[in-house]
Amino acid sequence: MTAPTVTRPGPDPHGVRYRVRRFGGDTVSLRIFPRAIAISAGLAVLAIVAGVVTLTTGDYEVPVPDVLRALVGHADGGTDFVVNSLRLPRLLTALLVGAGLALSGAIFQSVSNNVLGSPDILGFTTGSATGAIIVLLVLRGDATQASLGAVAGGVLTGALVYGLANRGGVAPTRLVLVGIAVAALLASVNSFLITRADLADAVAAQVWLLGSLNSRGWEQVRPLAAALAVLVPLALAQRRRLAYLEMGTDTARTLGVDVRRSRILLIAVGAALAAVATAAAGPIGFVALTAPPLARWLTAAASPPLVTTACAGAALVVVSDLAAQRLFAPTQLPVGVATSAVGGVYLAVLLLRQRGRA
Numbered sequence: 001m002t003a004p005t006v007t008r009p010g011p012d013p014h015g016v017r018y019r020v021r022r023f024g025g026d027t028v029s030l031r032i033f034p035r036a037i038a039i040s041a042g043l044a045v046l047a048i049v050a051g052v053v054t055l056t057t058g059d060y061e062v063p064v065p066d067v068l069r070a071l072v073g074h075a076d077g078g079t080d081f082v083v084n085s086l087r088l089p090r091l092l093t094a095l096l097v098g099a100g101l102a103l104s105g106a107i108f109q110s111v112s113n114n115v116l117g118s119p120d121i122l123g124f125t126t127g128s129a130t131g132a133i134i135v136l137l138v139l140r141g142d143a144t145q146a147s148l149g150a151v152a153g154g155v156l157t158g159a160l161v162y163g164l165a166n167r168g169g170v171a172p173t174r175l176v177l178v179g180i181a182v183a184a185l186l187a188s189v190n191s192f193l194i195t196r197a198d199l200a201d202a203v204a205a206q207v208w209l210l211g212s213l214n215s216r217g218w219e220q221v222r223p224l225a226a227a228l229a230v231l232v233p234l235a236l237a238q239r240r241r242l243a244y245l246e247m248g249t250d251t252a253r254t255l256g257v258d259v260r261r262s263r264i265l266l267i268a269v270g271a272a273l274a275a276v277a278t279a280a281a282g283p284i285g286f287v288a289l290t291a292p293p294l295a296r297w298l299t300a301a302a303s304p305p306l307v308t309t310a311c312a313g314a315a316l317v318v319v320s321d322l323a324a325q326r327l328f329a330p331t332q333l334p335v336g337v338a339t340s341a342v343g344g345v346y347l348a349v350l351l352l353r354q355r356g357r358a
Helices: 034-055 064-071 076-114 125-137 143-165 172-195 199-210 218-237 239-246 249-254 260-279 287-301 306-326 335-357
Strands: 018-023 027-032
Touching: 018 335, 027 239, 027 249, 034 076, 034 249, 034 287, 034 306, 064 076, 064 306, 076 172, 076 218, 076 239, 076 287, 125 143, 125 199, 125 287, 125 335, 143 218, 143 260, 172 306, 199 249, 218 306, 239 249, 239 260, 249 260, 287 306, 306 335
Parallel strands: none
Antiparallel strands: 018 027
16 A cells, blocks of 8 residues: 545545555545544543543542552452442443433434434433333333333334424424424323322432433443444444435435435434433433534534544533532432533523524
């Protein structure tokens, strides 16, 4: 392979296109985005630093060298239990849930061409909550069964929203409006079920609805990691289709995109990402809403920067969970409280920007 030669930049001003000549004589085009790579690395470092602080602080302080020894299996029994059985599963759940929700938000915002088109607003996380609550309060299931109920609820909600919005094609505006209506309906169902439950069950369900990483263990990490190992590559493979869909239906068709099939696939992947993330930690609000615009703003990308978005979501959940644990110690707040605060600030900024444009 000869040395690559730089040609003119692609549509993204921050990308540089390389043409690389292979041994067969043909050339392939490779586009590098230095800014996106740098931002993704910075967000990953932020998540790692917050994760290290999470592993070392708490009621039982563990120095960084002891944490490293525990991770490689050379710590004493007490340190090994605190790090590997209590704190590490919680940290990994936060990273995976943040990445999954952020990717789901990026997909739905691109499909709906609306910054408010996240699974929170469209009702997918609410549907997951409904499935879990039905299992917990009506069927008297355990935590594992509730997680399965959350996945089923999210997927069925996605099918319901798509079916109601599909009238000769899924118009982005109709998708958002139908999603908001379904979310409101399911929220009322959740409230009704909680009011009819016993006090202890109602309190447990309400805490779960806030989104919490408390008491998360390897039984949540393993299935979540397995699901994301399938869903994340599927999402990343659709980056070009997302960029085309954002240009509008007619433009996407002109570029050779099967719009109907692409939307069905993207909605299915996005709903599944939101469902498995919600099943692991409850409906952690505003991560899917805020992470994609944050990634776009940081990278100034013309198309959805999915890798950067996943890093932003992971960092947001890890930092929020650390704040929820330490700001009011020894009381540990659900991480959803912290992310909701961040989301409230984001919505306020969004309203101010829209007012300024008006």
